[in-house]
Each structure stands twice: as C-alpha cells, then as structure tokens.
Amino acid sequence: MAVWGLALWIATVGNLPLWQKLLGLEQSLAQRGVLLAAMGLMVFGGTAAMLSLLHWPRIYRLLASVLVLVTAFNSYFMWQFQAVIDSTMMANVMHTDAHEVRDLLSWRLVVSVLLVAGPALWWIWRKPMAQHSIWAHLGRNGVGILVGLAVVVASVLAGYQGLSSLMRNQKGVRYMINPLNSAYASGILIAQQIPREARVLKKTGEDAQLGASYAAQTRGPLLMLVAGETARAQNWQLNGYPRPTTPRLAQWETQGSLVNFSAATSCGTNTQVSLPCMFSPLTREEGGDQPAHEENLLDVLQRAGLAVLWVDNQSGCKGVCDRIPNVDTHALALPGLCGGGECADTVMIDGLDARIEALDPARRARGVVLVMHQMGSHGPAYFKRRPPDMRPFQPECASATLSDCPPEQLVNAYDNTIAQTDAFLDSALQWLKARAEQGTNDTGLIYMSDHGESLGEKGLYLHGVPYAFAPEQQTHVPMVGWLSPGLQTRSGVATGCLKQRSAEPVSHDNLFHTVLGLMDVKTQVYQPGLDAFRPCAK
Template structure:
C-alpha cells in the first residue's frame, strides 16, 4: 500500500511511524490531530466495566434476586461513570498510556484471581501482593492467567496505544480533564441515587462486593496502603518493655528454660483432628494429649486473614482492637525477651518474618539443599529440626544459660499448591489435587491435599515434641503451636485466604493452637496441664500470645497483662 494511503488515516499511523511502511522508518512523524480523549476514555471505561468486571457481575446477578438485572444495569452505569472519571483524571500526554495500561493489566489480573480463588482486592490483599516472593508467585502462575490477560487486557491495550491523545495546551487540558471528571462523577452520583435502594441493600448484605470493582479496588487499595505505610515507615520503632527483667525463677535455676514457638501457616481449626474433625488429621498430637499432657485450645481467632497482618500481630504488644493488625510501630515480643537477657532465635521456612525478627538472630532455610527435605528451592518443614543443637550452641552463651526462645516459622499448609507442602511418605489422604487451579479439582481432592498438610504438621510437631523431651536433661522445655490464619477450601466459591476481616468466613479466622510443658517447666512455672485443660475451651485469640509467653518465661515488665496470659490462670496466685 502506498505511503499516501496512510495520510488519510493519521490516527492509526502516528503512534507507529515506519511500522506499516518501511520507507517511513526514521522519517519525521506526520502531523496528527489525535483522538478526542473523551472518546478514548469512554470506550475504555465501558470495556473495563464489562470485560474487566466479570466476577463482579457474576456476584451481582447471583445475589440480586428478582431485581438482579435492574441492579446490574444500575451498578454498571455507576462503575462505568467512575471508571470514566478516573481515566479522565490521568489524561495527560506524558503518562496517560502507561498509567492506563497498568490499570487495565491490574483489572485483568484481578479478574483472574477473583474468578479462580474468590479473593477480593483490599489493602490487606494488596500488602500480600507487594510482599509475595518468587516461590509464592510460581504457585499462582497457572495457564489460565495469560489467557485472561490476553482476553481482558489485550483489546484495551490495543485501543490505548493505537490512539494518540489530541494535543492541547496545558490549561486547555486541565480545563477539559476537570470537565470530564466532573461529568463522570455526576453520572455516578445520578446512577447511585436512581438505584439507591438496591445498591444500599447489596453493599449492606454483601460487603465484599465493594472490593470487587475493577480497577477502582486496586487504586483504593494502593492509596489506603500508602496512607498507612508511608507515615509509619519514616518513624523509628518505639521500644516496648524497657523495664523487662527476668523473674525470681532464674535466681537458682537448675536448668534454663527452652520454649519453642511454632508459627503455623494457613492451618484452619476446622480441619484439626483434635478439634473433632471427621478425619483424624492429628494422631500424633492426640497421643501426646492422652499420655503427656498436651493441651488443645479449640476456640482461637486470628488477628488477620493473611500472613502480612497476622504474624506481626501475633507478636505485637497491642491487641487487634488497639491496632495490632496495622503496620507495627512498636517493638515486639522477641525484642522484650531479648532485652530481658534471654537468647532468641528465629528459624524460617517461609517467605520471611514480616519484620518481627529484624532485631534478633535469624536463620532461613532458603539456601539449604538437603536432598531429604529440599527440592526446587523449597524445603519441607522437618528441615528445621536438622542440626538444632548446633544452632542453639551458636547462640550467645551467657544468654543461652539464662534461657532460650526458639521460633520456627512453618511453610505449613500454604496454598494453592498444597500437594507441594508434603513429602511423598506423608500423604495419608488421596487422591489429592495436584493443580494450583483449585477450582479445576474435585472438592474431595482439594480437601485431601489440604488435610495431608495438616497431617504433616502433626508429624512435624510430634518430632519437635520428641526433640524437646530429649533436651529435658539440659533444659526445662515447652512448646506452643499457633497458626497465623485459616483457609477457604471452596466453601461458597472461596479459596485460599485474605478476605477483609469483617466479611471473612470462620474458615479463614479460626486457627488451631496447642501447648505442651515438660515436667520441669511445670515445676518451674507451677502450671499444671489439668488446670489448663479445664480452661482450654475459653475463647482466645492471637492477642493472648504476647502476654502468655512473657508469663511462661517469667519476664517481668509493666507491659505484661495477666488478663491475657493464659498460663496465669493456672499459676500460683493466678487469675482463677
């Protein structure tokens, strides 16, 4: 086709000079009138509203009842108007295409994950995304993801990059953008007023819907997260328990205490055998409960629905109501224990400690290559039991002689690739789902794969308890196991975790917890398992761990709240 033909279609030709006719390569681009921004944004907003919000419309139509289609039309008009206003706000020549492309890609990615796992995009989920490591990303890369990106983002990206914006002077662009934003918001208000009754009912009864609106959910989540994180990132961490000291039990101790804290990953209470689950997923712990005084706590609530929130909250001096679920601005339990003079070690088989272990000795299993436990850059949890004596011996000897707190952070039941979390000889339930796209598997297969991870945690905890018992000649030992959050396994179309706390199901909020004290630790603390068992059914939460560990380790400080110390209930002079 001759070059002159392209002069009739400058909008198509201008963005890619030389692409269609090699003779144009290197030539000065032809003058172009460009496309009116409102046209580009109107079409793009409509595409984002329809193709970029399929999970939202499926949800609206499924819960809308007899007025579902009226509700759908009202909400579609509202979403399209808001998207038009958002696109108009960013309509500036230098950045428009790049920012619009990011919004389109975010909407496409959100569509995939919301359809596949039933998640929604809120600030806590965005924090998860920003802190996800390469191993976790690999588990989420399924064949459906690129297909969704192409189908949802492809046409929109073609539209964005094929149509250059019509050049305007800065003041003209500002005036027109302001007018377009005002128009979009006015239409959104009008749509909301027209369909207020249906929209109010939808948002009141299905709060998660507000986090399903693409790409507004991403913009909101990023903004809210930045508003929370940026001010605190410039603040120095505030000290906690500066008066911390060791109590009277250390004065003439025969043996130092050794407490192991196992922080579980994605274990939900519902599938824990000790809690009455239909399957016995915890046979080893059940035996320890019958024979050796292990105590199970069946009613424990998590502080958050994802690791990024829950792990710092577990160790925070603040309760959830006090802000323990927000980005930490205070030191944590490990800092207080170390300040009191104890040796502390964090052993990680996960994606990191989320800042909790920043000021204490830390060991990660990432670089280990033990062929018995490690494969493809990931290790099974039992790797943390290898060489424990040597790891303890490497700690500061003066601190170690006073006492040790060892934290082991599990890979546990991290999804969606549950089948990767268990070695071949630790799969009592089958057949199991071997796909990262859990919705592709039968419900029974997903549950089998997940239950295998709980059974493997049971084996790991059993080995940990056996190791602790073997240390009784050198230490007074104890163990507390507590999971960070739960998991959805397809109930109501939900998978994984991370829903906003207010709307999260119990499967994501209720977690298992057990405690075991050796006879030496019982004598040291005066805490009897029988007493604990009598109080174990009381409702507990992550809020209790900080104070319970301080009490069990006899660390005296004003920040210790005996009301949240579960061991004080059964200690001499405790809150009976």
C-alpha cells in the same frame, strides 16, 4: 473517546466477577435490573474519571496499561478464588515472593489475562495520542473528570435504595469494583506506610527483667513458638475432625502431656496482618491488626536477657524478627528435605542444636525462645507442601487452580499438609523432650496457626477475606501446648489444669502475655488477664 471506550471495556468485561455476584443475589427481576444499571453506571463513571485524571501525554498509555493488567489479574483471582481486593490483600501482593508467584501461575491465568487485557491494550496503543497545548489537555481532562463524577453521582442518587442496601448486606462487593478497588487499597496502604517510615520505633516493655525463677536455676528454660501457616481448626483431628490428620499429636495428647486448645481464633485472615498481631502487645481491638512501628514480644524477651532466634521457612517474618537473630532456610539444599526452591518444615529442626550454640552464651545460659515460622499449609499448591512419602489421603488435587479439582481431592491435598504439620510438630516435640531428659533445658512448645483457609465453602478459596465478614474457616485456627515436667515445675503451670480449660476461648491476643508469664519475664506491659496459662499457675 479513547478514555470513554476504555472505561466501558473495563466496567463491563473487566468486572465480570462483580456482575456475576450481583446476578446471583436473591431479588426480583426489576430490582436486579435497577441495581445492575446503577452499579454499572457508577463503575463506568468512576473509571472514566480516573482515566481522565491520567490522560496526559507520555504517561497515559503506560498508566492505563498498568490499570488494564491489574484489572485482568484482579478479575482472574476474584473469579477463581472469590478473593476481594482491600488494603491487606494489596499488602500481601506487595510482599509476595517468587515462590508464591510460581505457585499461582497457570495456563488458565495466562488465557484469562489475555482475554481481558488484550483488546484493551490494543485500544490504548493503537495510535499515538494527539498532541495539544497543556491548557487544552487540562480542559479536556477536567471535563472528563467532571462528567465521570456526574455520572457517578447521578447513578448513586437514582439507585440509592438498592445500592445502600447492597453495601450494608454484601460488604464484600465494595472490594470487587475493578480497578477502583486496587487504586483505593493502594492509597490506603501508602497512607499507612508513609507515617510508619517517618515514626521513631516505639519501645515496649523497657522495664523488662527476668523473674525470681532464674536466680538459682541449674538449667535455663527453652520455649519453642511455632507460627503455623494456613492451618484451619476444622481439619484438625484433635478438634474432632473424623480423619487422622494429626495421629502423632493424638498420641502425645493420649499420653497426657499435650494440650489442644479447641476454641482458638486468629487476629487476621492473612499472614501480613496475623503474624505481627500474634507478637504485638496490643489486642486486635486495641489495633494489633494495624500496621505499627513498635517493638514486639521478641524485643521484650531479648531486652530481659534471653536468647531469641527466629527460624523462617516461609516468606519472611513481616518485620517481627528485624531486631533479633534470624535464619532463612530458603538457601539450604539438604537432600530429602529441600527441592524445587523450598524445604519441608522439618528442615528447621535439622542443625538446630548448632544454631542455638551460636547464640550469645550469656543469654543462652539464662534461657532461649525459638520461633519456627512454618510453610505449613500454604496454598494454592497444597500438593507441594509435603514430601512424596507423606500422602496419606488419596487421590489429591495436583493443581493450583483449585476450582478445577473435585472437592474431595482438594480436601485430600489440604489434609496432607496438615499431616505434614503433624509430623513436623512431632519432630519438634521429640527434640524438646530429649533436651529436657538430658537435663539441658526445661522445655516447652506453643503452636498456633496465623489464620485458616477456605476450601470452596460458599465458593471461597484460600484466605484474605476482610475480617468483618470472614468465614469461620479463615479465623478458627488450631493451637496446642506442651510443657516438660521441669517447665511445669518452674512456671507453676500444670498441664492437667490446662486440659480442663482447653475448650475456653483463646486468640492471638493472648500469646504475648502467655509467653511473658510462662517465661517469668516481669514488665508493666504484661496483662495477667490475657495470660491464657495464668489460671493454671500456682
């Protein structure tokens, strides 16, 4: 009785976002009623079967409590942000740091979790479990599992037509079934991670070596790769957005030295997928968006003999920088740049010359590749992503509960983060230009965001929607490139030509090969067809 009562509560109250979604479908009253009944029984039976599997003395109440709390948290985030719970979202949860958790905390979250989880936790802990022999428990649990699965089968058969149509046309619904979504996603994640830990690191580009341009160079190249965070192309002034979100970059573009790539797309809809995919030798279709235990672009550059440095102002490099020198800015406490446990992105420029000087001298003399991982437009606390004097768009949303804010205030807060990225990239370009003019390096920059963001369109907020049905706001990302005259000469890549081709589609698939081509690194893994700059190389 304890199992079935708890299953009923979870299936009803714990799945209110699911029922709200189904009630909003355009169907006749009769069709909707059949669909709700079939789905309700399926969720109820599946939850009862899962709880019956766990119904053992000493562990049941603890595990059931965890499931209830997971259900409550899932419900809140699905309700507030229209999030769905799949394996990539679960991976994001596992890699969430304290700063991200802090941004998500609110009184509404606390109240919502208490309302959903409170009665269920009382039900679980109201009295001790009855003690029986192991065979009695085994028999009772087995019956519960069989009956639960029978209810699932019966509901699927009875409502097959409506359920099959729903799963084909509303694919996101399958990730809203609470807490079965979390159990399934966790299982997939574990299955992916276990073989990864057991595998030997796969080598990439073992034949990598520097090309002919290095033989008689008087100064080495220095390329800065900026991995943007949560910037969407729709709010990028250079892409035609009517608000001045990138006025400094617009000046660089007017001067003729900056190229804006207006048709860039991401490999994933969250950092956990997109960041490794950006640096992977594999395209998305080849599996670049899947967990892999293999070397990446930075390993190949380092093997060729270049100095490589990762500077992180985010929540880590997701394994990309594990084998190269890397710096985390979270420990810094620079006045005017850091506060509240995080730093403005411009902190990555501060002291950068000294960080480069600390790299291996022989490698540094050949050339340097820097990767800057931004805090960027990381939500939902957009208002924390810019300093007090960088708020050109007012009034702005000052809440992490995005649905509480008027749409125009939410957009203002987000656009302020894009303006902050504009200021950071301007600082980076000024620094690179100075090194080029001083004759220290032939310099260049490539900026590309890891994924986009939803700001309430179709009821969606944040990001992380499964790629197959993700909205364009989460996959269409900004990208810019800048090459000093010296780097244009040594690489043969002409900025004017890139401008003429800047509206052609590019994606994260191109970054690996574009950087190898630009830095003149020779290896068999380089694919000229994926080098976005190659058509402009003489």
